[in-house]
Amino acid sequence: MSTNLKPTYRRILLKLSGEALMGDEGFGIDPKILDRMAQEIKELVEMGIQVGLVIGGGNLFRGAGLAEAGMNRVVGDQMGMLATVMNGLAMRDALHRAFVNARLMSAIDLAGVCDTYNWAEAISLLKSGRVVIFSAGTGNPFFTTDSAACLRGIEIEADAVLKATKVDGIYSEDPVKNPNAELYKHLNYHQVLEQELKVMDLAAFTLARDHNMPIRVFNMNKPGALKSVIMGEDEGTTIDNLTE
Numbered sequence: 001m002s003t004n005l006k007p008t009y010r011r012i013l014l015k016l017s018g019e020a021l022m023g024d025e026g027f028g029i030d031p032k033i034l035d036r037m038a039q040e041i042k043e044l045v046e047m048g049i050q051v052g053l054v055i056g057g058g059n060l061f062r063g064a065g066l067a068e069a070g071m072n073r074v075v076g077d078q079m080g081m082l083a084t085v086m087n088g089l090a091m092r093d094a095l096h097r098a099f100v101n102a103r104l105m106s107a108i109d110l111a112g113v114c115d116t117y118n119w120a121e122a123i124s125l126l127k128s129g130r131v132v133i134f135s136a137g138t139g140n141p142f143f144t145t146d147s148a149a150c151l152r153g154i155e156i157e158a159d160a161v162l163k164a165t166k167v168d169g170i171y172s173e174d175p176v177k178n179p180n181a182e183l184y185k186h187l188n189y190h191q192v193l194e195q196e197l198k199v200m201d202l203a204a205f206t207l208a209r210d211h212n213m214p215i216r217v218f219n220m221n222k223p224g225a226l227k228s229v230i231m232g233e234d235e236g237t238t239i240d241n242l243t244e
């Protein structure tokens, strides 16, 4: 085996599932998972990889769930976006404790709490080795943080969007509901959209397809999986325009 393995990516947009951050708890953030993710991100930074980060909010609030309970959907989505800011604050803190330089930006102005999203500044920070956390999603209701991850990934010209989730990749069906579902290694956007494979919402996939942004989906609870993805190893599912 070669000892000169090099990372496949120069700049990535890493999407972390908010729900996976809560671990076995029903709500909130498990500090052990947060610290483990911070260590894994630190390894990437030490390898010279530029890391943009989007964190979901499913461990705290989702607008759709709040609307089902009777709340106005726009207000629910605003709460969901603010939940992603809280996750971002926790992750920035965990990265700082791990001695990783990180900046938190929000798509909604939150003076005194974090910076407002600024594209040029984000690129400049990434180039100087800072991890940039993009929070508050797209800043608009009726979207998800998967769409925000694809949007920011395209804006910062990332080499790929890496979606770290709770399952090993994209399956023929939701593997939580059907344990016999088949794990796909490669898919093209057309296949994902046609089969409505729901690991990411369709708006996010469409955006990625239109801008030719490759997506890798992998399990964030599998130790070393992120590094394997970065090293171009056979891990998770790859979606791009190349696969037939």
Ligand SMILES: Nc1ncnc2c1ncn2[C@@H]1O[C@H](COP(=O)(O)OP(=O)(O)OP(=O)(O)O)[C@@H](O)[C@H]1O
Pocket (backbone or CB within 6 Å): 016, 017, 018, 019, 020, 055, 056, 057, 058, 059, 145, 146, 164, 165, 166, 167, 169, 170, 171, 172, 173, 174, 175, 176, 197, 198, 199, 200
């Ligand atoms: N075809 C499929 N292949 C893989 N997973 C699927 C599929 N269909 C549905 N899923 C489900 O999609 C889920 C994606 O979870 P994840 O928590 O990453 O989503 P999210 O809504 O983006 O996260 P969050 O809002 O918590 O940040 C998986 O846990 C899995 O159960």
Ligand SMILES: O=c1ccn([C@@H]2O[C@H](COP(=O)(O)O)[C@@H](O)[C@H]2O)c(=O)[nH]1
Pocket (backbone or CB within 6 Å): 018, 055, 056, 057, 058, 061, 062, 063, 064, 076, 077, 078, 079, 080, 081, 082, 083, 084, 136, 137, 138, 139, 140, 141, 142, 143, 144, 145, 146, 147, 148
């Ligand atoms: O652009 C966006 C992104 C997110 N939201 C709201 O936040 C929650 C949490 O995000 P997840 O992607 O579900 O983790 C989401 O359910 C929306 O309510 C948003 O409104 N706009």
